[in-house]
Every structure is written in structure tokens, then in C-alpha cells.
Amino acid sequence: MAILRFKAIEVAQSRPSVEVSLPSHKISDYFGINVFNKEAMRAHLSTEMYKRLTSAIEHGHKIEEDLADAVASAMKSWAISKGVTHYTHWFQPLTGSTAEKHDAFFDIDRDGKVIEKFKGSALVQQEPDASSFPSGGIRSTFEARGYTAWDPSSPAFIMEIEGSKTLCIPTIFVSYTGESLDFKTPLLKSLHALDKAATAVCELFDKDIKRVIATLGPEQEYFLIDKALYLARPDLMMAGRTVIGAAPAKGQQLEDHYFGSIPPRVRAFMIDFETEAIKLGIPIRTRHNEVAPSQFECAPTFEEVNLAVDHNLLLMDLMEKVAEKHNFKVLFHEKPFAGINGNGKHNNWSLITDTGKNLLAPTAKPKENLMFLAFFVNVIKAVYDYADLLRASIASAGNDYRLGANEAPPAIISVFIGEQMMKVLDELEHNAAIKIDKGDNLYMKLGINKIPPILLDNTDRNRTSPFAFTGNKFEFRAVGGSANCSAPMIALNTAVAHTLSQFRKDVEEEIKNTDKRELAIINVLRRYISEAKKVIFEGDGYSEEWVAEAERRGLPNIKSTPLALDSYVSEKNLKLFEQNGVMTHREVEARYEINLENYIKKIQIEGRVLGDLALSHVIPAAIKYQNILVENLEGIRDVGIQTESENTIIDTVKEISHHVSVIQKKVEEMTEARKVANKIENTRERAIAYEKTVKALFDEIRYSIDKLELLVDDEMWTLPKYRELLNIR
Ligand code: ADP
Ligand code: MG
Numbered sequence: 001m002a003i004l005r006f007k008a009i010e011v012a013q014s015r016p017s018v019e020v021s022l023p024s025h026k027i028s029d030y031f032g033i034n035v036f037n038k039e040a041m042r043a044h045l046s047t048e049m050y051k052r053l054t055s056a057i058e059h060g061h062k063i064e065e066d067l068a069d070a071v072a073s074a075m076k077s078w079a080i081s082k083g084v085t086h087y088t089h090w091f092q093p094l095t096g097s098t099a100e101k102h103d104a105f106f107d108i109d110r111d112g113k114v115i116e117k118f119k120g121s122a123l124v125q126q127e128p129d130a131s132s133f134p135s136g137g138i139r140s141t142f143e144a145r146g147y148t149a150w151d152p153s154s155p156a157f158i159m160e161i162e163g164s165k166t167l168c169i170p171t172i173f174v175s176y177t178g179e180s181l182d183f184k185t186p187l188l189k190s191l192h193a194l195d196k197a198a199t200a201v202c203e204l205f206d207k208d209i210k211r212v213i214a215t216l217g218p219e220q221e222y223f224l225i226d227k228a229l230y231l232a233r234p235d236l237m238m239a240g241r242t243v244i245g246a247a248p249a250k251g252q253q254l255e256d257h258y259f260g261s262i263p264p265r266v267r268a269f270m271i272d273f274e275t276e277a278i279k280l281g282i283p284i285r286t287r288h289n290e291v292a293p294s295q296f297e298c299a300p301t302f303e304e305v306n307l308a309v310d311h312n313l314l315l316m317d318l319m320e321k322v323a324e325k326h327n328f329k330v331l332f333h334e335k336p337f338a339g340i341n342g343n344g345k346h347n348n349w350s351l352i353t354d355t356g357k358n359l360l361a362p363t364a365k366p367k368e369n370l371m372f373l374a375f376f377v378n379v380i381k382a383v384y385d386y387a388d389l390l391r392a393s394i395a396s397a398g399n400d401y402r403l404g405a406n407e408a409p410p411a412i413i414s415v416f417i418g419e420q421m422m423k424v425l426d427e428l429e430h431n432a433a434i435k436i437d438k439g440d441n442l443y444m445k446l447g448i449n450k451i452p453p454i455l456l457d458n459t460d461r462n463r464t465s466p467f468a469f470t471g472n473k474f475e476f477r478a479v480g481g482s483a484n485c486s487a488p489m490i491a492l493n494t495a496v497a498h499t500l501s502q503f504r505k506d507v508e509e510e511i512k513n514t515d516k517r518e519l520a521i522i523n524v525l526r527r528y529i530s531e532a533k534k535v536i537f538e539g540d541g542y543s544e545e546w547v548a549e550a551e552r553r554g555l556p557n558i559k560s561t562p563l564a565l566d567s568y569v570s571e572k573n574l575k576l577f578e579q580n581g582v583m584t585h586r587e588v589e590a591r592y593e594i595n596l597e598n599y600i601k602k603i604q605i606e607g608r609v610l611g612d613l614a615l616s617h618v619i620p621a622a623i624k625y626q627n628i629l630v631e632n633l634e635g636i637r638d639v640g641i642q643t644e645s646e647n648t649i650i651d652t653v654k655e656i657s658h659h660v661s662v663i664q665k666k667v668e669e670m671t672e673a674r675k676v677a678n679k680i681e682n683t684r685e686r687a688i689a690y691e692k693t694v695k696a697l698f699d700e701i702r703y704s705i706d707k708l709e710l711l712v713d714d715e716m717w718t719l720p721k722y723r724e725l726l727n728i729r
Helices: 004-013 038-044 047-059 065-081 120-124 184-202 227-231 234-239 264-279 305-325 366-385 387-393 397-402 419-430 486-511 517-535 544-553 561-569 571-579 585-639 645-678 683-711 722-727
Strands: 086-091 099-104 106-108 114-116 146-150 157-161 164-175 212-226 284-289 295-300 328-331 345-353 467-469 474-476
Touching: 004 212, 004 227, 004 722, 038 047, 038 065, 047 065, 065 120, 065 164, 086 146, 099 164, 120 146, 164 184, 184 212, 184 305, 184 345, 184 366, 184 486, 212 227, 212 305, 212 486, 227 234, 227 328, 227 722, 234 585, 264 284, 264 295, 264 305, 264 328, 295 305, 305 328, 305 486, 345 486, 366 387, 366 419, 366 486, 366 517, 387 486, 387 561, 387 571, 397 561, 397 585, 419 517, 486 517, 486 571, 561 571, 561 585, 561 683, 571 585, 585 645, 585 683, 645 683
Parallel strands: 086 164
Antiparallel strands: 086 099, 106 114, 146 164, 157 164, 212 295, 212 328, 212 345, 284 295, 345 474, 467 474
16 A cells, blocks of 8 residues: 555645635725624614613623523524524633534424524523533532533624534533633633722722723744645644654754745635634734744734633634645644744733723833832732742643743743833832932932833843733743633733732831822832842743752742642642632632643553554564665675675664664553553542653653654655655645
């Protein structure tokens, strides 16, 4: 049989670009046409109901029954007018992707007539058969009920796939006993806590501010691989990453892919998914190549966090679906290929008031700058105090391969703020002996009368930091490419909410000692800076020196997921979630358990697929080639001539034998290690065993396999090589 690899290469090489056409040259003509947005609501609801709904959404109030009925009916008529036949509650179980359960809009009445039906009760709540979603022990299967409930703050939308259209209603997912089983529920709670705490701090500066909204702009990195080549790589199919593969002669060292021109097939794919995204109201904006070959990035304009998370998940789903049409596979995995960059999802995060002020952007007005500084310093303190939790929130089997590797931030959580802000904080901290007299310009005396306008270019230079200030927002870069942004956002929002609440209390306390409020604020900020500045690091985060320096500073550097996750259930962090009304102990513990299980499963799958490839692809090819060499040697000897190549052939045969026996031995060892690990009852111990005994063998096995790839005749190698996976499109 012909080798699949060569067929795949042939197919991939000869594919034409798929023709795509834009619905219109003006994006505004089709932006959000598949969303039940304000415009659609206004068209399908009475004025009274429209007002009640928008007000309930804005203030987070309960939706009354009659309103729910009216909205359901409006949604239904809007959707049916667009050719929709089914609806689904769309939710985010803890598996990491999204889930749907489709129901038809129509029903059969008693006379056998088809009627279209969608009641308020069906909009507001549903009970999907949820027994197969992970619950971390919260829900035993005999009481498997889980409920989905409408989240009115994220608009319903129509998913259009190959002619079939479904109305998707964003929902939360909770257990019968009310515990959260998803990402959205605690995310909404963390946003509420943050709003409350941040508004209370704003009150110290500006009484007009009544609400603070957290914003998120997630930049999404991904690889695009031809589908035929993908299908010839069982490891990509099973694990989302290559577990073997020798480095190609040319990888990313020339960095010529970065901002290079986008290949036509890829461009067609991008235009296509961007068009679909725009129809769904996702404000997708930039498109460019990344550093690694075949790697790309897209970024939307930032939105309120809850909506941004929904949109990111929707976008990932859309990209996968549209890719099918273009015969591509999208890889979001954190490290699909060894030796080149992995996929991150930079979470750009900020706080904006209902009066339109970005709280993390310095301005020319001194008074506003004190407010900016308060928020700026509080975020740094939150990151310092909860660095362990932030680390846990981005921990996954995939991200373990990325953190600390090529162009990825280290596992040490530090904050980069840039030279100018360093100076400002330094001055603020050390300028302690200030005396303020009547009539003094307070802000001038404090040295914060004008914070120099931050040059975005300046602050964004340091790409090695996991958490960087970029002029008007912070960018949490350590988030993995396949992750649901909710986990890091929940941790960050809650930590900042908590710090801000404490700040407000500390300021009230301090006001008792000073007569000037501004001075009280400054005093507290000074304290915070001197406490938290250890987490600020301006140097090269990829360097060895930083690892040593961070250790001296006492900053945690936890490299593996099973240990990083411990921080979720530390007393300090359990208390943080509970005190701020985000998650109960039981909810956090369930999540912790699910994350560990997930880690184990991922490593288990990788181990199995590595073993399979080794035994059924690599070793047979190596032996086949070895036999040819032996025959060749015999031939030479038969002829009876002395050649120099004889020794070379013998050496190669020996080398192949050596690698084959290493692989055989280590794969066996790995299988044994898996069996031993599987017997361990305690999930944490089992996860650690998987890391220390199973995963620990991956590199050794891979080393010998990759050596064989370079020795064996190219024509006998069955798996597409890195150069093919990364360059044919
Ligand atoms: P870079 O690649 O230099 O980091 P990009 O322009 O690609 O920058 O991405 C910046 C991201 O930050 C965009 O998604 C943008 O919408 C987002 N962003 C900008 N301002 C804010 C803000 N105030 N809050 C949250 N995200 C923001
Ligand atoms: Mg960025």
C-alpha cells in the first residue's frame, strides 16, 4: 500500500483556494445580523417590554415571567424570520469547550397539526441530560440533574452551519443544588464583586461613577495545517500536538514568517471566518502571521469580559467549522510543535467606568491620575498577593509545554510596568517626608502632577513578561491558546476586587490620621508599593538570571500543573473566593478535582499515542530500512570488494539497533508506569505520578525516534515530517 504520508502531501499540494465572497464591502451592512441585539429586540418587542428588558440587563435585575414570555416570543419570531428551525441553550461546561442541546421550535398539537412553540419558561431554564459533564463530584450520577439558565447579558445568536440554522441562547449551567458546573457562573459573580469594590474606590475620587465594567480583548494565536496532512498524524488527531518529529533544517530562526504576506489559501480562510464572526457581532480586527511558520493570530476589539469570553469561544468554534470548508485544521493547542512557538491567548484586561473613563489609563489631569495610580497599584498588589492563584488559573497539561519555552512567558508570575511607571512608583514610594501647607499644589508636591504620556510602543517592548502593563491596560500573556479565558479572568477579577475592598478600608482608616484625603490615599499606596514591588520585573523573563532572582525574591516558580493547581485549594484562596461571593469551598474543590482529572487524561492520551506511533510506525520503518542496509552489506561482501562504505553501513545499522531497543524498552517502561499510576486512588497523587513517571519518559522516547527520522530512508517514513506539516498550504 502506498504510504499515506505521500498521498497526503500530494493532496495538500494540489489544493486550490476556496472562493469566498464578502456579503458587502461595508462591514456595517452585516455586522451582527445574526445576533438578537438591541435593534432586533426593538423590532420584535413592544416599547414597554423593550425598556424593561434593556433596564433589567443593564442593572442585572431579575427577568419577570411575563417579560420572559414576551422575549421568547420575540426571539422566536426574529429567528424564524431568518430561517431558524432549532434553538439550543449554549453553555460552557468544565470540559473547556462549549455544549449545546438542540430542540426544535415546533411541536405537534393534539390534532396532529404542527405548531411553532417557544415559551418564556423554555428560554429561561432547561434541564439538559447532564450526567456526562464533569462535576468534580458535586453531582453523583443518580441525581444527575443540571440546569441551564438564560444569561440575558450576552445576546442570543444564530449559528449557521452548512445551511442549517440554530438559535443559540447563552446560559449558565448549575447543579440541582445550585452549585456552578460551568465557567460562566463564577465569572459573572467575579465581575459583580469587582464592580462593587471598584465603584467603592471610585467614590473616593468621583461621585458620578456608579458602575465599573471590566473589559477583555483576547488575542488568539493558532496554527493552520492542511487537513490531509493532519489526518496522517495520529498524534495531532488524538492529542492536538505532535509527540514526535525532528526539527526541520529551517524552523523559525529567520523569523521571516512574522508579518510576511499571508498565503492565498490561508487568506481565503481568514476572510471566510471573519465574515461569519462579523455576522455574529464579534468585532474581529487584526490578522497577521505569527513568528512560527503556519502560525497566525487574530484579535477582536475589546468588550465587556463576559461577552468577550463568549465571543472568543464562539470564534474558536467558528474557526474550526469554517476550516473544514477550506480543508484546514486549526490547532489551538499550547504547544503543537516542539522547538517553535506555541499558542497563547493574551488577555488584555482593563476597567472602565460607566462615565467612560478607563481606570488604567493615565491622563493629563492630576486629579484623575491619582485615581489611575490607585487602580494601577492595586492591580499590582493583587497580582503579588495572588500570584499563586493566577498561576493555577492558567495551569494545564498543554500550557506546561509552553510556559518557559520558546517565546512564552515563564511560570513565574511577575509584572512589567515600563520605565516611566517605574519612576513614578519610585518617587511615590520614597518621597515620604512631604509636608503639605495650605495653598500648596498637592499634586505637584507629590510628583504626580503630570505622569508623562505613556508611549504605547515603549511599554509594549517587553514581550517576555507574563503580565505586562501596556499603556492603558494589563496584558495577561501566560494564558494558554486553547483555554477558556474565564478561569484566569475569575482569578484576576476576584483578586483585584478583594484588594480594592481592602484598599478602601485602609484609606478610611488612614483618613483618621491625616486631614487630607489625598494624603491618606497616597500613604496607603506607598505601603502597597513597598509590599508588592517584589513582583515587578523589567528584565528578560526568559533568562536564567530571572529564575535565580525570582527565587531570591521568594516568588513562586511552579513548573507543573499538578503542583500549580494546589493553590486553588489553599486556605487563603478558598477564603478569597468565598468572601467575595464567587465560589464556595465545594465549588472550588470540584474544579480542582476536574482540572487534575483533565491533566491525567491528557497525559494518558499522549502516552498512548506516543507508544502506538513508536511501535506501529517508527520501529517497523526503522527495521525495514535496517534490513535493506544489511542486504546491501551482504551484497557488497558477496562481490568481495573492500569498500569504505562498509563501515558506515555497519555504524548506521548499529545506531538504528540502539535507538530501536531504547524505544522498545522505554515504551514498555511507560506502559508499566501508566498501569501503576492508574491504581493510585488519590487524584492529586495520581496526577503527580503521571507527571513524574509517565510524562518523564516522553523526551527520552522522542529523542531516539527523532534520531531515527533523520537516519531512515525518507521514502520509508510514514508520518508527515515537520517541514511538510508546517510549510505546505
Ligand atoms: P499587541 O499584539 O501589540 O499586544 P493588539 O493590538 O494586537 O496588540 O491587541 C491589543 C488587544 O488589546 C486588542 O484586542 C484590543 O482590543 C485590546 N484592548 C485595547 N484596549 C483595551 C482595554 N481598555 N481593555 C481591554 N482590552 C483592550
Ligand atoms: Mg499582545
